[in-house]
Amino acid sequence: MIKRPIHLSHDFLAEILDKEAVAVDATMGNGNDTLFLTQRAKLVHAFDVQEQALEKTSQRLAEAGLDNAQLHLIGHEHLDEFVKEPIRAAIFNLGYLPSADKSIITQPATTLVAIEKILERLEVGGRISIMIYYGHEGGDMEKDAVLEFIKKLPQDNFATMLYQPLNQINTPPFLIMVEKLTKEN
Numbered sequence: 001m002i003k004r005p006i007h008l009s010h011d012f013l014a015e016i017l018d019k020e021a022v023a024v025d026a027t028m029g030n031g032n033d034t035l036f037l038t039q040r041a042k043l044v045h046a047f048d049v050q051e052q053a054l055e056k057t058s059q060r061l062a063e064a065g066l067d068n069a070q071l072h073l074i075g076h077e078h079l080d081e082f083v084k085e086p087i088r089a090a091i092f093n094l095g096y097l098p099s100a101d102k103s104i105i106t107q108p109a110t111t112l113v114a115i116e117k118i119l120e121r122l123e124v125g126g127r128i129s130i131m132i133y134y135g136h137e138g139g140d141m142e143k144d145a146v147l148e149f150i151k152k153l154p155q156d157n158f159a160t161m162l163y164q165p166l167n168q169i170n171t172p173p174f175l176i177m178v179e180k181l182t183k184e185n
């Protein structure tokens with residue numbers, strides 16, 4: 001079956017992850033991405049603003065017997081206070097957490113700060129997967145802000161790709177992929 005954006009978001013990062021890598025989950029939620037990264041990287045920094053996300057994720061990591069993730073109850077826009085190592089891979093799942101308070105959504109301004117901070121710290125060859133959900137109120141603005149920002153990245157320094165369903169009704173999520181090509185940015 002054709003690969004869905006959410007699956008490609010993982011495959012894109014799996015190609016470059018190994019047990020020397022430091023990775024960031026910028027939007028922890030229920031911990032699906034944190035679990036995926038933690039199984040493949042040396043160390044994972046995961047961020048969320050909801051206590052529920054930390055509880056759920058730490059429970060899932062414990063069940064899997066993994067102890068190489070640091071879970072931070074703070075917005076991803078503050079990631080530079082915690083992530084001191086070069087970053088190999090990062091993932092964003094924007095929007096709200098379906099099982100929690102749907103009014104707590106990622107916001108364009110802070111999302112862009114976090115993307116910028118990750119790009120600065122990304123290793124050459126490092127990658128970011130950004131899943132865009134935009135069916136909720138405010139989602140459209142965030143989608144446009146992120147697309148606008150990514151489109152302006154210098155092509156000599158970054159390769160960027162979009163993976164999006166073309167014939168699906170409503171507002172199907174899509175994936176933006178970024179790879180850092182050179183040190184200068």
Ligand SMILES: C[S@@+](CC[C@H](N)C(=O)[O-])C[C@H]1O[C@@H](n2cnc3c(N)ncnc32)[C@H](O)[C@@H]1O
Nearest residue numbers: 027028029030031032033048075076093097106
């Ligand atoms: C679509 S959900 C993430 C789903 C998650 N990746 C998973 O595997 O379940 C978006 C998450 O972003 C979180 N969030 C909102 N603003 C944030 C911020 N400034 N920094 C980090 N996380 C934030 C929300 O609390 C929510 O849990």
